[in-house]
Amino acid sequence: MIFFLLLFIANLSNLKAQYDPLIHSSKLWSVVSIHCLPTGNSYTSTYYSIEGDTVLEGKSYQVLNFTTDPNLEEWLIWGYLREDTISRQVFFRGVYPEAEGLIYDFSLQAGDTVKILNYYLSDDTIKLPVQQVTEEFFAGKLRKRIALVNPEFEQTEIWYEGIGSLWGLTNSGVAFYSAACGSEELLCYSFSGNTLYLNNLYASCYFAPTAIEDQPAFTEMSIFPNPCQDWFLINTSLSGSFSVSVYNSMGVQLLRIDNWKPGQRLDISTLKSGIYFVLIENSSGSHIMKIVKT
Numbered sequence: 001m002i003f004f005l006l007l008f009i010a011n012l013s014n015l016k017a018q019y020d021p022l023i024h025s026s027k028l029w030s031v032v033s034i035h036c037l038p039t040g041n042s043y044t045s046t047y048y049s050i051e052g053d054t055v056l057e058g059k060s061y062q063v064l065n066f067t068t069d070p071n072l073e074e075w076l077i078w079g080y081l082r083e084d085t086i087s088r089q090v091f092f093r094g095v096y097p098e099a100e101g102l103i104y105d106f107s108l109q110a111g112d113t114v115k116i117l118n119y120y121l122s123d124d125t126i127k128l129p130v131q132q133v134t135e136e137f138f139a140g141k142l143r144k145r146i147a148l149v150n151p152e153f154e155q156t157e158i159w160y161e162g163i164g165s166l167w168g169l170t171n172s173g174v175a176f177y178s179a180a181c182g183s184e185e186l187l188c189y190s191f192s193g194n195t196l197y198l199n200n201l202y203a204s205c206y207f208a209p210t211a212i213e214d215q216p217a218f219t220e221m222s223i224f225p226n227p228c229q230d231w232f233l234i235n236t237s238l239s240g241s242f243s244v245s246v247y248n249s250m251g252v253q254l255l256r257i258d259n260w261k262p263g264q265r266l267d268i269s270t271l272k273s274g275i276y277f278v279l280i281e282n283s284s285g286s287h288i289m290k291i292v293k294t
Contacts, residue, residue: 020162030188031168045207103172116173126173139196227292230269
């Protein structure tokens with residue numbers, strides 16, 4: 001009897017969550033972007049995967065790729081990830097700037113304060129206190145769950161070990177900022193082709209770029225080149241003048257040009273590499289398109 005009791009206790013101890021590294025080539029994340037634009041909300045999504053090794057300034061990284069293609073083709077480099085499985089810390093280095101920062105620390109305990117340097121969001125160090133640390137069965141296995149809170153705005157951010165933030169894989173620290181019109185959320189998480197998490201607010205792991213209040217002629221518009229670097233053109237058979245606005249993935253307007261005419265280049269050389277959304281408007285309607293700046 002004592003033997004079976006000891007065996008039962010041993011089995012219970014084995015239920016404790018084992019560390020699940022974030023970086024793994026079999027993992028796939030989908031992130032939905034919610035855009036608050038003048039004509040209403042729009043939803044788009046981006047896939048992220050990890051494939052390939054590289055060494056930068058003497059440090060070994062895994063390549064983080066992204067695509068907006070539902071067929072998971074035409075991948076581009078989003079940045080580079082490095083994980084220390086002993087300290088359970090994850091570092092991200094974007095394509096620009098060429099510097100890395102801590103984006104996750106899965107060794108945190110309640111009462112700690114984490115210092116995040118996420119160049120995707122800001123060049124400044126983000127400090128967030130840890131409100132709660134628990135273990136929860138999530139996305140197919142028992143995982144460490146870390147709740148961080150921004151006391152000023154009462155905004156909470158949730159991390160799951162092996163998956164990252166529920167705000168999106170590279171959005172750790174976004175709770176530091178006040179709520180704005182527009183946001184990103186983890187949409188889906190898959191391992192080896194099996195979807196283990198689907199955000200219950202949505203019915204699909206993919207949102208195609210959609211037009212808002214489109215007139216038929218607007219759907220003939222296209223952007224060239226795309227991906228682009230310092231500039232792009234909008235190809236259209238329409239005449240007249242338009243207003244063109246560029247938004248980031250959080251729905252913040254970064255550029256606006258009034259009285260734009262077809263054939264005129266749009267300069268985006270001051271923007272960082274990433275995904276942006278272009279809103280074209282005139283008195284007849286509006287249209288939104290996604291662009292990728294490399």
